Every structure is written in C-alpha cells, then in structure tokens.
Amino acid sequence: MAPVFTPLIPSRPAFEAGGVPYSPRYGDIYHAAQGAIEQARHVFLAGNALPERWRGRERFTVCETGFGLGLTFLALWRAWRDDPQRCGRLHVVSVEAHPFAREDLAQLLATQAPPGWQDMASQLLAAWPPLLPGLHRLDLDGGRVTLTLAFGLAERVVPQLRLAADAFFLDGFSPARNPEMWSESLMKGLAKLAAPGATAATWASAGAVRRALQAAGFEVEKRPGFGGKRHMTVARFSPRFARPGAARVPPAPAARHAVVVGAGVAGSGVAHALALRGWRVTVLDAAAGLAPAGTGHVAAALTPVLAKDDAPRARLTRAGALRAAARWAPWMDGHIVDRCGTVQQAKSDGQVAGMHAMLEVLGFPAEWVRPVTQEEASALAGCRTSRGGVFFPGGLRVRPHALCQALLASPGIELRAGRAARIAPRLGGGWQVVDAGGAVLAEGGVVVLANAGDAPRLLADSGWAGPGRADCRFFQQKRIAGQITLLPADTGQPRCVVAGDGYVLPPVDGYRVVGSTYVHDAEEAAATQAGHALNLDRLARLLPELAARVEPGAIRGWAGWRAVLPGRLPVIGELPDAPGLWVAAGYASRGLSWSALAGDIVAASLEGEPMPLEGDLLRMVGWR
Structure with missing residues (x-):
C-alpha cells in the first residue's frame, strides 16, 4: 500500500538567545554552542576515522541523517579538499525532512560558515534545488564531489535509497525530541545501506541509540564527547550473519570504455554521463548523428507533470526534469536549451479549479509551479490563451539535434558511423558490436543499447529474445508515428511553451512548432494533411488568436517514430544474464525527460555511486 502523501514543510531561520541556530519545531539547537565546524571535526570526521579511511580509494560514500544548515557537509568537503591523499570522488547522501529554502540557507551560511569557505557555500547555494520531495543530486567541485539531498521523512526516504555507505553521520535532533530519527527500525534501514567495514x-550517547545500533549489526563504543557532553558514540558495522538485500559495492571497472549504440537523445545522454566520469565512449549510429541542422524535429518541450498525491509517474518526470536542468546548464543559452517556462493549460473550464486545488495539497514552491488564471496565462504567453491552469517556470524548449551534438562533443566521446546488426560476447570478456557483414564496429567492456525502436530487434537478432525473455516488457515495444506542424512565426508569440491537449512552442528559426499526433499501426512516419488538421485543431484550443492567423499554404511538417513500451515508461537497466550489456530505450514521448536521468542511472550503477533515483522508481523503469 502506497504511503499517504505528506507535503514538504520547510524550516525557517531561528536562533537561541546566544545566537545558535534553533529549531522551534523540535525545540532543539542545530549544533553545539561551541561551534558547528569543531563539532563536525570531533564527532563526525574523527569518529569515522576521516580523512585516513578514504585515502588511496577511488570513491568514498557518506550517508548523513539531518542536513540542517549544511555545516557538517561543508566541513567534510573542506577536509577532502585539504587532503592531498584524498579519494578520487566523494559522495554524500543527506536525508532532511525540513530543508531551508535557498534564500534562508544563504542568510544562515553568511553568518555561520567560516570566512574562507565562501567558494564552497556559493557552489552549494547555486546548485540548491527547489524544495520538492525526493532525491536531488548536486554536482560540486567539478563533479568530484556529489551531494544527494533526500528531502522527506527519514522513515520513508531511507528504505528507498540505493547506495553503499562507507560512513554514517547520525545527526538528527535530540532522541528525546525527535525519536523517529533514532529508532531501531531506521538504524536497521541504514544498516542495509552499509558497505563492508562501514562506520x-x-x-x-543515549542508551536507546546504542541499543538500536547494536540491533542493526553495529559494534558500538563510547568516546569522549564534544561541547560539554561527556560521551559520544562511534560504531562499526559487523553483522553476525550475511543479510539479504545488503548493499553491494560493484568493483571498479578495469577499463572505462563503453560502446553506446544510438546517437539520439537517449544515446547522447548516456554517453555524456559516462564521459563526465572519465569513461572513453564510442557512439555508433547509422547516420553518425549528422542530420543537417535546422531540419526534422527542430524543437521540443520538456515539461514535468502533476498528479494527485504526487503519484510515481509525476515523481519520475520531475526527477527527469531536474536532472536535465542540471546536466544541460552549460547550454541553457536560449538557443540550444531555452528556460522559457510552460503554461500547462486546463483542458476544460471546470478543470482549472481542480488543478489549483491539487497545488494547494501538494504544497510545491512557486519557483517550481504556481497556479495561473486565464489572464495570467495569457500575459505569460504574450497572447490570449483559452483558459488558465498552472505555470512551470522551469519548462524548457529544446533543440534536440543541437543538444545531441553538444553532448556528443564532450571530451572522451568518439562518434562513428555504422549500423549494428548483432551484439556478441568478446573473447576474454566484454562485448562486440558487429555489422551485417560480420565486421566489428566497436567493442568494449560495456555496451548500452540506446537506439530506440531498433533495440529489441538488435537484441533478438543477437539471441537475447528466446524462451524466458520474450515475455519481457521490453520486447513488447510498439512503434507509434507522430507528426509536428511548423507554422511561420510572424511574431515572437508564444513567449513560453503552451501545453494542454497538444502544445505550441516559442518560435525557432522563424517557425512555431505545434504538435503532435499519435498514429497507431502506421506503415510509415509521414507528415500528412490530416495530421496538420489535427495539430491546427490543438492550436485553436490552446491559442485561438494565433490559430486564426494561420495561412494554410505556408505549413510545413515533420514526422517520426516513438518507441513505446507497455506503461509508456522506458527500460533503463542491465540485462540480468548478460553482465555489461545495458539498455536505455523506450522513451515514448518523453525522450528529453529521460535523457539525462537515464544517463546518470547507467553511469552511477557502473561506478558504484549512490543512485539518483529512489528504489521504487528504479523498479518501475528497470529490466522486467
């Protein structure tokens, strides 16, 4: 049974008489009066034998309960920066039920962080996410430090985390005032995330805390405390028996070389994510991704969805949108990626009030989504809309071809022309991709099929669709044709994406994109007059004044295929009986939503990083 939705309730700055940050909700201070940095160094770093334990390692992962003001995280980051023998990458996952909004956190760090730490504080604040439930990955220090913020109640969030923690910072408010953060069930949940030898x-130092840790498989001892406390607690994970579902630490790949089949939105997202982590990536595509610029699918929209009680599909699209905004920041220039916002128009007058009521229940911040009347929607669009709805300030208009080119231009990526006919095991391990004549196009320890509707065919021709596999959701994929209509843009309207039953995009290269059709059982993907008529009908329902100015003789179009799986969700995962062979395909109508997120899921899995998505959502898009 799914848990009842609980809105995220932020914290607000408050202080004790002595100036120590204080939580009125829990009636407790955020750190000892003697100083947060000194407390972090004495308790959390020294208590976990840091920095010594990360030396000589490729990666080190810390799991923290209670992010608070982020001062413990900054102290950890500072220690990592100052250590010449530091690990290659530092990953931190921090659970926080009541985070601060960016402006409040900035106010607190301005007075609480040491003067020499402005660079770290500025990076943290620049990447700070909107206060939305779920996981938010922040890439800091050039990607060498990652902070995954898990916003939500710990008892709900921790069971959904997927990571292998080398160290735990247990930093909730007092057990007497916040007992849920110290319960035996939560400690057992954390123990499932513990890597071998975790501390x-x-x-x-309360007896109940020590007993909870012991029940979870930790060996516990007392040490001298900090800030007037006689004792603190340190522990080492040492379970008596192997436990099912324990955290698995994958071995670091001996040679970071992957072959990605497909140079479209899916393939470029995977290749980019791997290249950012230092992998060498060979991308294969029949046309080498070199379609002439300005032709074909000239622009598309990325807009999250809303759902009552924040249903899993809404959580997935939100995670995809947030990841895309972070990964595509270098190209957020208004040309390749334009953060123009999206008016999501209600489909009927009666639906407007329902959409607004849903926002009241969800409690999402206005920087993510806000209700709009018809007048407000029209002002945002720069032309009259049919009705109101909601506005996503972060809605994106994207030029897919230009974005793929930018992603594939990243260092470490080589683009090759070639049509894959089969995937075959390579002598000595790994995989080969061969063409119809048997010539080897590329080979590597990892192969990722990101070639949309051709991926099931490729697996089938390679012998991976036999008994026990053919009933997998992936092999039930369908191709559905779709058409967009291109209209000459005589003005700059609409100024934002306008969506509802269909969509209209702000002008690109002198054209407005209106879409799109869904044609089942089509023999070919072709732009037709019937398709244009359907799209123009959508335009009339969204923006009637613009529709009235359409000149039929100036209409152009483009059509393509969608790879759609049952449930309209992609498959992102490794084949269970083929180590190193991955699939990232079946993106349906939301290729932009899945591109960056899927890339990070694949790359994080291969690198042994904390996963950027909750366990229940990973299962929804996994291989099954």
Missing part, C-alpha cells in the same frame, strides 16, 4: 558516529 558510524554521532554526538548522541
């Missing part, structure tokens, strides 16, 4: 430390 834990906390300023708390």
